[in-house]
Amino acid sequence: MARPRVIIIGGGFGGLAAGRRLKKTNADVVLFDRRNHHLFQPLLYQVATAGLSPSQIAVPIRNLFSRKTNVAVRMEEVIGLDLDANIVRTTRGEERYDYLVIAAGSTHSYFGHDDWSRHAIGLKSIEDALEIRRRFLASYEQAELEENTERQRALMTFVVIGGGPTGVELAGSLAEIATKSLPPDFRNIDTSKTRIVLVEAGERLLTAFDEDQSERARKDLVSMGVEVRLNTAAQTIDAKGVEVKSGEATERIDAGAVYWAAGVRAEDIAGSVGSETDRSGRIVVGQDLSVPGHPNVFAVGDIAKFVDEAGNETPGVAQGAIQMGKHAASIIAKEIESGKRSELAERPVFRYRDKGNMATIGRRRAVADFGWLKIAGLPAWLMWAFVHIAFLIGFRNKIVTMIEWIYMYITFGRGARLITGDGCERGDSGGTGNAEAGA
Amino acid sequence: MARPRVIIIGGGFGGLAAGRRLKKTNADVVLFDRRNHHLFQPLLYQVATAGLSPSQIAVPIRNLFSRKTNVAVRMEEVIGLDLDANIVRTTRGEERYDYLVIAAGSTHSYFGHDDWSRHAIGLKSIEDALEIRRRFLASYEQAELEENTERQRALMTFVVIGGGPTGVELAGSLAEIATKSLPPDFRNIDTSKTRIVLVEAGERLLTAFDEDQSERARKDLVSMGVEVRLNTAAQTIDAKGVEVKSGEATERIDAGAVYWAAGVRAEDIAGSVGSETDRSGRIVVGQDLSVPGHPNVFAVGDIAKFVDEAGNETPGVAQGAIQMGKHAASIIAKEIESGKRSELAERPVFRYRDKGNMATIGRRRAVADFGWLKIAGLPAWLMWAFVHIAFLIGFRNKIVTMIEWIYMYITFGRGARLITGDGCERGDSGGTGNAEAGA
Numbered sequence: 001m002a003r004p005r006v007i008i009i010g011g012g013f014g015g016l017a018a019g020r021r022l023k024k025t026n027a028d029v030v031l032f033d034r035r036n037h038h039l040f041q042p043l044l045y046q047v048a049t050a051g052l053s054p055s056q057i058a059v060p061i062r063n064l065f066s067r068k069t070n071v072a073v074r075m076e077e078v079i080g081l082d083l084d085a086n087i088v089r090t091t092r093g094e095e096r097y098d099y100l101v102i103a104a105g106s107t108h109s110y111f112g113h114d115d116w117s118r119h120a121i122g123l124k125s126i127e128d129a130l131e132i133r134r135r136f137l138a139s140y141e142q143a144e145l146e147e148n149t150e151r152q153r154a155l156m157t158f159v160v161i162g163g164g165p166t167g168v169e170l171a172g173s174l175a176e177i178a179t180k181s182l183p184p185d186f187r188n189i190d191t192s193k194t195r196i197v198l199v200e201a202g203e204r205l206l207t208a209f210d211e212d213q214s215e216r217a218r219k220d221l222v223s224m225g226v227e228v229r230l231n232t233a234a235q236t237i238d239a240k241g242v243e244v245k246s247g248e249a250t251e252r253i254d255a256g257a258v259y260w261a262a263g264v265r266a267e268d269i270a271g272s273v274g275s276e277t278d279r280s281g282r283i284v285v286g287q288d289l290s291v292p293g294h295p296n297v298f299a300v301g302d303i304a305k306f307v308d309e310a311g312n313e314t315p316g317v318a319q320g321a322i323q324m325g326k327h328a329a330s331i332i333a334k335e336i337e338s339g340k341r342s343e344l345a346e347r348p349v350f351r352y353r354d355k356g357n358m359a360t361i362g363r364r365r366a367v368a369d370f371g372w373l374k375i376a377g378l379p380a381w382l383m384w385a386f387v388h389i390a391f392l393i394g395f396r397n398k399i400v401t402m403i404e405w406i407y408m409y410i411t412f413g414r415g416a417r418l419i420t421g422d423g424c425e426r427g428d429s430g431g432t433g434n435a436e437a438g439a
Numbered sequence: 440m441a442r443p444r445v446i447i448i449g450g451g452f453g454g455l456a457a458g459r460r461l462k463k464t465n466a467d468v469v470l471f472d473r474r475n476h477h478l479f480q481p482l483l484y485q486v487a488t489a490g491l492s493p494s495q496i497a498v499p500i501r502n503l504f505s506r507k508t509n510v511a512v513r514m515e516e517v518i519g520l521d522l523d524a525n526i527v528r529t530t531r532g533e534e535r536y537d538y539l540v541i542a543a544g545s546t547h548s549y550f551g552h553d554d555w556s557r558h559a560i561g562l563k564s565i566e567d568a569l570e571i572r573r574r575f576l577a578s579y580e581q582a583e584l585e586e587n588t589e590r591q592r593a594l595m596t597f598v599v600i601g602g603g604p605t606g607v608e609l610a611g612s613l614a615e616i617a618t619k620s621l622p623p624d625f626r627n628i629d630t631s632k633t634r635i636v637l638v639e640a641g642e643r644l645l646t647a648f649d650e651d652q653s654e655r656a657r658k659d660l661v662s663m664g665v666e667v668r669l670n671t672a673a674q675t676i677d678a679k680g681v682e683v684k685s686g687e688a689t690e691r692i693d694a695g696a697v698y699w700a701a702g703v704r705a706e707d708i709a710g711s712v713g714s715e716t717d718r719s720g721r722i723v724v725g726q727d728l729s730v731p732g733h734p735n736v737f738a739v740g741d742i743a744k745f746v747d748e749a750g751n752e753t754p755g756v757a758q759g760a761i762q763m764g765k766h767a768a769s770i771i772a773k774e775i776e777s778g779k780r781s782e783l784a785e786r787p788v789f790r791y792r793d794k795g796n797m798a799t800i801g802r803r804r805a806v807a808d809f810g811w812l813k814i815a816g817l818p819a820w821l822m823w824a825f826v827h828i829a830f831l832i833g834f835r836n837k838i839v840t841m842i843e844w845i846y847m848y849i850t851f852g853r854g855a856r857l858i859t860g861d862g863c864e865r866g867d868s869g870g871t872g873n874a875e876a877g878a
Contacts, residue, residue: 036577036858037858053492053494053855054857055492055855055856060856060857062624063856066623067622067623067624067625067626068623073624074584075577075583075584075858076584126857126859137475138475138514145513183506184506185506186501186506187506187511416492416493416494417475417502418475418476418565419474419475419476420476420565
């Protein structure tokens with residue numbers, strides 16, 4: 001048998017785990033990603049809230065698979081699939097594979113309101129995070145200059161839509177920066193009077209946690225000054241704010257910026273698979289994580305929907321993607337070793353090992369649920385900090401990040417409070433322009 | 440006399456120095472900048488070459504003048520001046536002043552070829568630096584995928600135009616990253632074969648230094664693999680490269696990216712002053728740094744042209760701007776204290792104290808000229824590193840930057856090697872889009 005060729009689509013947690021597992025095999029592995037970096041998503045909200053710099057939570061994928069390994073990295077976008085012909089189509093051409101791991105992840109879903117994406121930034125990429133930061137800080141700059149008190153009040157109002165971990169972390173961090181870091185800097189406005197509204201359509205926050213912990217998170221946020229609106233949904237979103245609906249009552253909230261943490265859907269490439277997808281566009285995979293009808297194709301991470309025999313769905317978190325990536329790669333590795341394809345029934349069944357859930361709310365506030373242990377407050381926060389630093393990829397990032405956190409903890413200062421970027425003045429390659437923020 | 444009002448335009452080295460000096464006075468000071476951050480320009484090339492993150496060399500101006508001081512910071516662009524009416528016009532309205540310090544700095548000059556700005560990025564802002572980084576790294580990603588060897592060669596060619604400190608530092612750093620940091624990451628290309636061409640129209644590099652040191656810098660660059668072309672000027676610049684002319688010979692150089700470090704001119708606001716300007720648009724100031732005919736208006740830093748009685752011109756470096764800013768502010772402070780305007784002839788004359796010149800070329804390579812001491816190589820490099828860290832504003836930045844440098848020095852790794860940003864997909868506020876680099 002010729003040296004088999006494995007293609008991995010995506011350099012997130014799932015694709016990376018698969019690539020690492022396949023390093024030890026006798027296969028030629030190619031990992032495609034349209035970006036050059038792996039992003040440590042769980043800390044992305046800290047870039048959005050001026051605590052960390054992008055390079056502290058991102059690492060070039062090439063760096064993780066040097067030329068000495070059998071894993072080649074190509075910065076190239078995959079735009080189509082032909083599973084019957086075993087072909088992946090990229091912006092540059094066609095690529096044949098023996099095995100395929102689809103780990104392209106998810107993107108924001110605005111539930112059919114695509115026009116909302118302009119007004120309510122989500123948090124998926126570094127660009128998203130920097131744009132969230134820019135709009136937040138620029139809004140205070142405008143408020144500082146505004147003479148109309150009503151408009152000033154609106155510029156100091158921020159709405160976060162969605163009460164999952166991202167929404168909770170974002171709302172908590174924004175409240176913290178507003179009340180602790182910014183006040184000494186402004187003279188016409190009192191940033192500690194910032195209004196932060198967290199809107200959640202369901203009846204509680206953090207549905208992946210126990211009701212007790214959801215309630216603890218809500219109370220913590222309220223004590224930090226965040227208005228938590230449960231059973232409330234966004235009706236319209238425009239450049240000046242949102243209209244929300246709770247029961248029969250609708251309310252208009254004018255805001256300096258609106259952030260979206262409410263919904264995700266599978267990346268479009270999931271649609272090219274041609275098999276069953278769920279409401280969020282995710283590929284429904286078999287017990288071995290393969291795509292039905294294509295035993296040599298696997299889908300892992302946020303782009304896949306896996307429900308085990310007991311009816312439990314693997315959650316869309318980093319641990320889920322990592323475990324799925326490893327599982328799929330292990331099956332591929334074994335078949336490559338043995339030189340023959342296995343029957344579906346012979347393959348090991350994927351089992352998600354729940355290592356626990358953590359969400360941070362603010363300084364010294366977090367909730368953690370490890371099944372056998374449920375904690376909140378400072379112990380949960382310390383554990384959260386420890387686990388996240390331990391998992392950060394790359395030695396350098398760990399040390400620098402730790403220093404930043406210690407510094408931030410002591411001083412309440414936030415180092416990355418820059419308003420940079422944006423605009424479209426350069427023509428040829430869509431370069432970063434020089435337009436002023438807040439203009 | 441009512442509390443006098445001082446307006447400072449620009450939060451660069453000159454404006455900051457003036458603001459600091461005026462902190463101790465009985466005046467209301469307003470500092471306008473269209474950006475929210477002060478930029479430590481001398482290290483900007485390190486952001487462009489993936490060594491540092493933007494937040495390590497930039498600090499919000501507000502941070503430096505807290506609400507407790509008499510200096511208010513406003514993120515607002517100044518678009519016009521009426522020196523006869525003592526009025527500054529901003530995007531929001533008119534502002535009256537008793538004293539004005541113009542410290543708006545300089546921007547790139549393409550010598551009348553404004554279309555070159557799209558193809559040859561200069562290095563003035565964080566956005567510029569990130570765009571330089573993006574084009575450099577994205578070019579290798581394209582080269583890795585390119586099958587035509589001629590196009591591949593072009594994608595691995597970079598042209599730097601201008602042999603002053605910025606051009607020298609940029610060329611040296613690019614050579615270093617290409618030969619030391621990148622090779623393990625790519626498999627189809629050998630990045631150590633990168634061609635870096637430094638084009639200088641004059642007959643030597645670093646004209647602010649002695650000829651010996653210019654020659655030393657040239658040799659160092661050549662030993663690092665940089666092609667140094669003296670007496671050579673850019674004729675045309677387009678999306679695919681440059682055409683250069685040396686004597687009668689012209690040559691076409693196809694390149695993955697072209698960088699501009701050749702010329703600067705005063706910011707446009709200099710034109711609103713209505714007094715004499717030089718070829719670069721700079722305001723020609725009197726011996727006290729005031730604008731001729733307007734004793735209550737001063738121009739300092741890169742936007743001013745000052746020639747002392749001996750005929751020596753103050754150079755456009757950080758030290759020049761700082762000293763000028765302090766000098767102008769001291770005159771203002773004294774008049775405010777005494778409560779009366781002084782005669783021009785009574786005012787102290789500005790004298791530039793040359794604290795020396797330094798330029799770094801690469802790892803352990805630099806030149807330094809302190810008048811009484813001229814050094815090169817490792818001692819100059821160590822001194823350069825020491826001085827630059829010592830001057831970095833903000834405690835946190837110093838420590839984190841030092842760690843990054845030590846890490847870089849030991850490993851040749853460069854932490855900030857991210858390709859991020861750009862494009863114009865978002866509509867309303869010119870947000871950072873999601874277009875792929877190198878697409």
